[in-house]
Amino acid sequence: MKVYVDNAATTKMSRTAIDSMIPYLESVYGNPSSLYTIGQEAKEALDKARADVASCFNCSEKEIYFTSGGSEADNQAIISAARIGERKGKKHIISTAFEHHAVLHTLKKLEKEGFEIELLPVGEKGNVTEEQVEKAIKDDTCLVTIMYANNEIGSIMPIREIGAVCRKHNVIFHTDSVQAAGHVKIDVKEQNIDMLSISAHKFHGPKGVGALYVRKGIPVSNIIEGGAQERGKRGGTENVAGIVSMAAALKEAVAHIDENAAKMTEIRDRIISGLSEIPHSALNGDRENRLPNNINFCFEGIEGESLLLLLDAKGISASSGSACTSGSLDPSHVLLAIGRPHEVAHGSLRISLCEWNTMEEAEYIISEVPKVVEYLRNMSPMWKDLTSGKRQFIL
Ligand SMILES: *Cc1c(COP(=O)(O)O)cnc(C)c1O
Numbered sequence: 001m002k003v004y005v006d007n008a009a010t011t012k013m014s015r016t017a018i019d020s021m022i023p024y025l026e027s028v029y030g031n032p033s034s035l036y037t038i039g040q041e042a043k044e045a046l047d048k049a050r051a052d053v054a055s056c057f058n059c060s061e062k063e064i065y066f067t068s069g070g071s072e073a074d075n076q077a078i079i080s081a082a083r084i085g086e087r088k089g090k091k092h093i094i095s096t097a098f099e100h101h102a103v104l105h106t107l108k109k110l111e112k113e114g115f116e117i118e119l120l121p122v123g124e125k126g127n128v129t130e131e132q133v134e135k136a137i138k139d140d141t142c143l144v145t146i147m148y149a150n151n152e153i154g155s156i157m158p159i160r161e162i163g164a165v166c167r168k169h170n171v172i173f174h175t176d177s178v179q180a181a182g183h184v185k186i187d188v189k190e191q192n193i194d195m196l197s198i199s200a201h202k203f204h205g206p207k208g209v210g211a212l213y214v215r216k217g218i219p220v221s222n223i224i225e226g227g228a229q230e231r232g233k234r235g236g237t238e239n240v241a242g243i244v245s246m247a248a249a250l251k252e253a254v255a256h257i258d259e260n261a262a263k264m265t266e267i268r269d270r271i272i273s274g275l276s277e278i279p280h281s282a283l284n285g286d287r288e289n290r291l292p293n294n295i296n297f298c299f300e301g302i303e304g305e306s307l308l309l310l311l312d313a314k315g316i317s318a319s320s321g322s323a324c325t326s327g328s329l330d331p332s333h334v335l336l337a338i339g340r341p342h343e344v345a346h347g348s349l350r351i352s353l354c355e356w357n358t359m360e361e362a363e364y365i366i367s368e369v370p371k372v373v374e375y376l377r378n379m380s381p382m383w384k385d386l387t388s389g390k391r392q393f394i395l
Pocket of ligand 1: 008009068069070071072074100102147149150151176177178179199200201202208209210
């Protein structure tokens with residue numbers, strides 16, 4: 001059986017997303033900046049895609065900027081807010097310890113430029129509160145950047161409340177919504193969001209295309225200099241086919257958001273209850289307040305990497321955490337942030353679903369994972385120490 005359950009890393013493109021891009025590869029290949037017909041047809045497609053994306057978040061098309069993906073959108077949002085702050089002498093930025101590296105590494109860069117970066121601690125269930133944010137805001141705070149939902153443990157932040165606190169103190173609020181867009185309902189007005197990043201390949205669209213929403217009135221700085229594309233805020237000939245496809249994928253996801261969530265939640269809950277039976281294991285993140293597609297466990301006494309390889313041999317594609325940390329020996333910064341000790345954080349497994357996964361696949365996962373965990377534990381010197389009492393169990 002082949003089971004793909006790493007949808008937080010990337011998703012398979014939908015039929016709609018593939019079909020929608022073909023005309024823009026095959027026949028309407030003009031440059032949207034060109035004045036002749038096939039250029040203008042491409043421009044019309046871009047305009048329509050922009051309006052479609054805007055309608056999914058309840059904003060205006062003038063507030064949408066297309067980018068090369070979620071990472072670029074995060075970079076542009078944070079750099080833009082930092083430049084606005086700098087001009088006013090405000091150089092304090094608030095974020096959290098468990099953001100995606102696209103956010104954390106951008107903040108590191110700003111720290112070297114003299115910005116003061118404050119990373120809020122994350123609760124053991126993977127949450128930050130609006131009270132924490134309000135307490136951290138100072139006179140010179142120029143930006144709060146907090147993810148909508150965590151990509152490893154699926155916990156969802158109180159976005160509307162955090163947004164309200166930021167509005168009250170006149171601080172720009174950016175949210176990396178890459179894991180949330182197309183999966184949970186987002187309304188930038190109702191939720192007091194000033195800037196929001198999305199990425200097409202996390203909701204069955206193509207890789208290498210994303211968007212940044214910036215509320216009207218907030219100046220945007222370029223990170224890619226070039227022509228006058230994206231109203232002068234992002235140089236480079238537009239990825240027309242990719243953008244059209246992203247809009248189609250997003251519209252489709254948003255149209256089916258409730259039924260998809262219901263379906264995935266049922267499968268998610270079945271897997272969580274099945275894997276909870278493994279002794280000395282623990283679910284990471286909040287049991288209730290989590291993305292409908294996310295399951296993340298720690299199994300004491302094993303290495304996540306070997307677990308993944310053995311699961312791959314059984315046809316199961318899963319992850320130990322973020323795609324970016326896989327391949328390195330450091331445990332996930334997210335699991336450390338929620339207080340998992342190193343030795344436990346190493347034995348993590350993330351299963352992330354899409355609406356095409358089935359209950360039959362869930363049963364296969366529930367039957368295979370415990371066998372693999374037991375096999376690895378039987379070979380593990382750490383497990384021997386734990387069972388002989390030489391070392392104390394943590395979980
Ligand atoms: C995938 C992801 C990104 C990066 O998006 P890309 O389009 O791959 O650059 C950023 N933030 C989060 C939370 C993600 O899951």
